[in-house]
Amino acid sequence: MSKPKTGFPYRVALAGGWIDQPWVSKIFPGAMVVASIHPTVEFQDRSGMATSSRKVALELWGGRIPEGDPVRMAKLLFGAENPPGAAYVSGSQDHIGLLVPGISRLYYAGKYWPDEIESSRDPETCRWLERVLQLIPLKPRPSDYDPLEEKSLDPTWIKRLGESGELCFRSILSRDVDGLGESLTQSLKAWRQILPRTVPDSTLRELERYEDSPGGTFSGAGGGYLLLASDRPIEGAFRIEIRR
Numbered sequence: 001m002s003k004p005k006t007g008f009p010y011r012v013a014l015a016g017g018w019i020d021q022p023w024v025s026k027i028f029p030g031a032m033v034v035a036s037i038h039p040t041v042e043f044q045d046r047s048g049m050a051t052s053s054r055k056v057a058l059e060l061w062g063g064r065i066p067e068g069d070p071v072r073m074a075k076l077l078f079g080a081e082n083p084p085g086a087a088y089v090s091g092s093q094d095h096i097g098l099l100v101p102g103i104s105r106l107y108y109a110g111k112y113w114p115d116e117i118e119s120s121r122d123p124e125t126c127r128w129l130e131r132v133l134q135l136i137p138l139k140p141r142p143s144d145y146d147p148l149e150e151k152s153l154d155p156t157w158i159k160r161l162g163e164s165g166e167l168c169f170r171s172i173l174s175r176d177v178d179g180l181g182e183s184l185t186q187s188l189k190a191w192r193q194i195l196p197r198t199v200p201d202s203t204l205r206e207l208e209r210y211e212d213s214p215g216g217t218f219s220g221a222g223g224g225y226l227l228l229a230s231d232r233p234i235e236g237a238f239r240i241e242i243r244r
Helices: 051-061 070-081 092-099 123-132 155-174 177-194 201-208
Strands: 010-013 030-037 103-108 116-120 133-137 215-220 223-229
Touching (some): 123 155, 201 215, 201 223
Antiparallel strands (some): 030 103, 133 223
C-alpha cells in the first residue's frame, strides 16, 4: 500500500455508523464509535475513511493539525464541508474522528452534532485496539454508487444500530475482543436492514471468508476495507495506529 503524502490523520468508524445522520437518530437515538488514526498508509477514496472531509481539512490547514480545542476545530471543519444549502450533509463523526485524538463514543439524538462525546486516549486500550482490529483492502465503492437509494428505517433495527455502538465502546474499554466482534457484526446487520444498498452481496461474501473471527464489518458503504476483530493475525490484513 502507498505511503501517505501528508501527516494529517484519517479516521476509522467502527460500530454504529449512520446513527450520526438526524434522519436516523431522530427515530431512535444511539451511539457510534470512531478512532482518529495516523496516516500510516494512504487510504483509498470512496472507502469510508473520511477522505472527503480530510481533503477539506487539508485545504483549511495545509496538512497541519490545527491548534486549539479539537472539538471546536471539528465543528469548524463540519461547517466548512457543509455550507448552507448543501444537498447532502456529511456526518459530523467524520470531522470528530479526524480531529479528536483517541477512541471516541459519539451519542446522537436527532441532531447533526452529538449530544455526548466521550473519548479514551488510554495507551493500553489504544494498543489493544491496534492489535485486535485488522483491516483487509477491498475495492472502493463505484463513483455512481448511491447507498441511500433504498431505505427501510425500522425503529427496532435503528435501536440495535445505536446499541452496537454502545457495545463497541464498552468492549474496547474492557478489552473484550468477542464483544468488539459482536458489535461490528450487529452494526452490519442493522445496516443491511435499514439501508440495504450499503451492504452488497459481494461484500458479504468477502466477510464470510472470515467466519472464524469474533466478528467484522466494512469501513464504508459498499466496500472500502473489511474490519475484523481477532486476537490472531489474519493473512493479508494490516493494522492501524491510533493518535493518542
